Amino acid sequence: MQPEAFRRCFLIAMILLGIYLVASAIYNVLAS
């Protein structure tokens, strides 16, 4: 895999991770 393609995959994974963090944190705040 070329570095640029790897970088793109990494950034997409970061988007998914960020969405997960936001969703789970909002859920925890609302649940508490």
Added chain:
Amino acid sequence: MTASAGCAFVIPEGLIRNLQIVPIAPIGQCAGMFEPLLFLIAAAFLIAGFIKGVIGLGLPTVSMGLLAVSMPPAHTLAIVIVPAIITNIWQTFGGPYLRDIIRRLWPLMAGTVVGIRLNAGMLTGPYARYGTIVLGGLLVIYAIVGLSKFSLHVTRRDEKWIGGIVGLTTGVVSAATGVQVIPSMPYMPGHRHGEGRTGAGARVVLHGRDDGAGLQSHQRRTTDRLDRVAGRGSDGRRLPRHVHRTGGALADAAGSLSPLLPDRDDPARDLSRGERDL
């Protein structure tokens, strides 16, 4: 406690094991510690280190994001800060560009320090529970900015005061999340690959070996890289295809650095003057 009193206390304490008051070997009351979180931490740093090794950036950002899945950002930052600082200090002082970086980006660094001080209680105060939300949002913004290759184009004259504002904002955000990429990343000249070489910890010593600033003392070389990426020789003629392909790995870096490069068609912005102005 005076020094003599301290010694008088320490020496008998040190002899407790020798006197067998406390057994040297465990006698069964204590179980071996097993902490599954250690595996998560190791895996997070393994992934973050791998990513940093491949694309040259993101160790603190990735490790913060991964570890924040299981703990608050304040705890995450306490784990991440030492590896991030050590690796980035290494990179910062490993290159020849530190002086140029400091001369050019000191407002950004100073603003970051002030911003962190202003917002220092955010990570541990009453609003700390929202830190993970902000962190997740930042990761999304960071990734979108990276994918879109968005960057702020700032003239050399305005670089100082804009850098101060960007640094201040970065510091405020960083104090709340531990991530120092927004908004300094789109502002940072030559960020995409430069950040990899300097790393986020270099935002404390801010981008010590960043290509963006190294560019200024190596503009001529970087311009040649741009030419190779564009498939042109120094004389403007197109290079053979295999040479162009060789320069492909530099394409992104060169593309992000290009706003800083003097326009080849503008005789008023020649390279030597650019070096003097730095």
